Amino acid sequence: MSWTALAFYMFSSIAVLSAFMVIAARNPVHSVLYLILTFFNAAALFLLLGAEFLAMILVIVYVGAVAVLFLFVVMMLNINYVEMREGFLHYLPIGALIALIVLVELVFVLGAWTLAPEVVVASAAPPVTEMSNIAALGSVIFTQYVYAFQASGMILLVAMVGSIVLTLRQRDGVKKQNIADQVRRRAKDAIEIKKVNVGEGI
Amino acid sequence: MVEWLSEIYGGGEFAYAMSILTWILAIIAPLLLAVAFAVYADRKIWAAMQLRRGPNVVGPFGLLQSFADGLKLFLKETIIPSGSNKAIFFIAPMLTFTLAMLGWAVIPWDAGAVLADINVGILYVLAISSLGVYGIIMAGWASNSRYAFLGGLRSAAQMVSYEVSMGFVIVTVIMFAGSTNLSVIVEHQAGGFWNWNFIGLFPMFVIFLISAMAETNRPPFDLPEAEAELVAGYQVEYSSMAFALFWLGEYGNILLMCAMTAVLFFGGWYAPFGFLEFIPGPLWLFFKICAFFFVFSWVKATVPRYRYDQLMRLGWKVFLPISLFAVVFYAGVGLALGLIG
Numbered sequence: 223m224s225w226t227a228l229a230f231y232m233f234s235s236i237a238v239l240s241a242f243m244v245i246a247a248r249n250p251v252h253s254v255l256y257l258i259l260t261f262f263n264a265a266a267l268f269l270l271l272g273a274e275f276l277a278m279i280l281v282i283v284y285v286g287a288v289a290v291l292f293l294f295v296v297m298m299l300n301i302n303y304v305e306m307r308e309g310f311l312h313y314l315p316i317g318a319l320i321a322l323i324v325l326v327e328l329v330f331v332l333g334a335w336t337l338a339p340e341v342v343v344a345s346a347a348p349p350v351t352e353m354s355n356i357a358a359l360g361s362v363i364f365t366q367y368v369y370a371f372q373a374s375g376m377i378l379l380v381a382m383v384g385s386i387v388l389t390l391r392q393r394d395g396v397k398k399q400n401i402a403d404q405v406r407r408r409a410k411d412a413i414e415i416k417k418v419n420v421g422e423g424i
Numbered sequence: 425m426v427e428w429l430s431e432i433y434g435g436g437e438f439a440y441a442m443s444i445l446t447w448i449l450a451i452i453a454p455l456l457l458a459v460a461f462a463v464y465a466d467r468k469i470w471a472a473m474q475l476r477r478g479p480n481v482v483g484p485f486g487l488l489q490s491f492a493d494g495l496k497l498f499l500k501e502t503i504i505p506s507g508s509n510k511a512i513f514f515i516a517p518m519l520t521f522t523l524a525m526l527g528w529a530v531i532p533w534d535a536g537a538v539l540a541d542i543n544v545g546i547l548y549v550l551a552i553s554s555l556g557v558y559g560i561i562m563a564g565w566a567s568n569s570r571y572a573f574l575g576g577l578r579s580a581a582q583m584v585s586y587e588v589s590m591g592f593v594i595v596t597v598i599m600f601a602g603s604t605n606l607s608v609i610v611e612h613q614a615g616g617f618w619n620w621n622f623i624g625l626f627p628m629f630v631i632f633l634i635s636a637m638a639e640t641n642r643p644p645f646d647l648p649e650a651e652a653e654l655v656a657g658y659q660v661e662y663s664s665m666a667f668a669l670f671w672l673g674e675y676g677n678i679l680l681m682c683a684m685t686a687v688l689f690f691g692g693w694y695a696p697f698g699f700l701e702f703i704p705g706p707l708w709l710f711f712k713i714c715a716f717f718f719v720f721s722w723v724k725a726t727v728p729r730y731r732y733d734q735l736m737r738l739g740w741k742v743f744l745p746i747s748l749f750a751v752v753f754y755a756g757v758g759l760a761l762g763l764i765g
Contacts (some may be wrong), residue, residue: 249509251565255512258558274544276541277544278544278548278551281551281554282591284585285555286554286582287554287587288579290558290583290584292578293561294581296579297573297577344755355544
């Protein structure tokens with residue numbers, strides 16, 4: 223067995239196991255940590271495919287930023303485990319339905335059922351070119367898919383504006399530091415020198 | 425570098441693996457030694473700035489102080505808080521230490537002398553340094569202590585915030601070098617110090633250095649372990665070797681950030697003048713790392729700690745808009761002058 227195959231089986235089995243532990247772990251913080259392990263192993267699988275840029279972006283964006291905020295929130299929550307288990311039977315039918323749909327989809331994929339047979343043949347191995355990942359992606363995104371790229375940018379902008387609108391609240395009476403005021407302040411505005419006679423006071 | 429040693433070992437897969445292992449050892453062993461002396465240098469520099477002597481008892485000039493401290497920590501009892509989450513409590517320092525060592529794999533020491541010459545080297549360093557937050561946040565949570573938890577939360581917010589502007593600074597460097605490979609970025613700055621990036625990209629260099637301090641939890645941004653309010657932050661419950669691993673990881677990260685500053689803005693292994701080229705490249709990189717390490721110590725000795733809201737303001741309201749604008753500005757200038765292909 224080649225080293226690549228060995229690495230593939232190691233990363234993929236860890237990814238599957240840790241993905242299972244995400245839903246099986248009793249402690250929600252452990253769940254998030256297993257989720258991070260899953261992301262990390264998925265990044266390693268990307269590397270094996272030759273998609274080094276995607277692998278790094280997955281680690282930087284999902285593991286380095288999104289999952290940190292996830293962990294942040296889960297750690298702050300005071301979760302009642304007993305209460306959480308109560309909803310289990312209630313949601314079981316819909317969960318089972320989703321699981322069934324995903325299973326059917328996976329069977330279709332593994333059963334070699336394809337929409338367009340030539341596509342799979344073309345993408346089975348990474349194209350060997352002199353171009354680096356980033357240059358290859360850039361040359362496609364900014365020419366062929368420029369409208370889709372712009373549209374996704376717009377969607378992100380709307381999402382950002384929306385999250386700011388939803389969380390912004392104006393409060394009165396909050397003490398705020400005005401840096402510009404502090405920098406502009408000079409000694410003559412703040413201190414007044416007075417001549418005080420002995421025994422008289424001001 | 426790896427192939428060359430692999431040939432000496434006799435070729436084949438096994439020789440290749442042994443060659444990689446040898447190079448890993450050749451980087452890690454001097455690095456750990458450098459970390460020990462970095463701690464000593466740090467203490468000596470603060471002492472000099474505060475008109476004290478600093479460590480001067482163990483060995484000549486106190487040179488062996490770090491090793492004495494290490495031995496002391498090694499011999500101490502490992503205390504596990506009863507309410508802690510034991511597995512995560514011990515994974516956290518290991519993670520911090522390992523990640524601090526991992527980043528060094530892509531640092532180019534000379535033309536062709538790099539362990540992992542990958543196309544996405546700079547993104548790799550960014551990814552590894554963004555993972556560093558997990559060691560701290562896991563330590564903070566697993567300790568089951570208020571001080572540690574607050575330290576961990578602060579650190580998570582701080583590192584995520586400064587990573588954003590750091591990313592934009594790196595984008596400006598990548599634009600001019602035309603590659604994310606660290607060796608190519610250094611080679612782009614060949615031929616004397618007037619070709620180094622810090623001249624054209626000076627504001628970006630300043631932002632990078634300050635963000636690097638925030639990223640490594642160095643003063644004035646050491647809020648996760650602010651001793652005045654949080655005792656020692658996420659390190660409160662740690663003792664013995666677990667604590668030592670945090671220290672090694674912290675200094676390993678600081679040295680990595682110094683190396684990154686040298687590679688991105690100060691021409692990596694290149695000499696500032698042509699007639700100084702007889703000094704080998706790795707030594708030049710080492711000098712530059714030492715110089716930036718001095719700057720880090722200097723800042724720690726002279727600047728008071730930021731307040732938390734001021735820290736967040738600096739990251740989100742000052743650095744982020746400036747670096748965002750700078751990306752557009754430098755792209756425009758570079759295109760107008762024909763510097764960007």
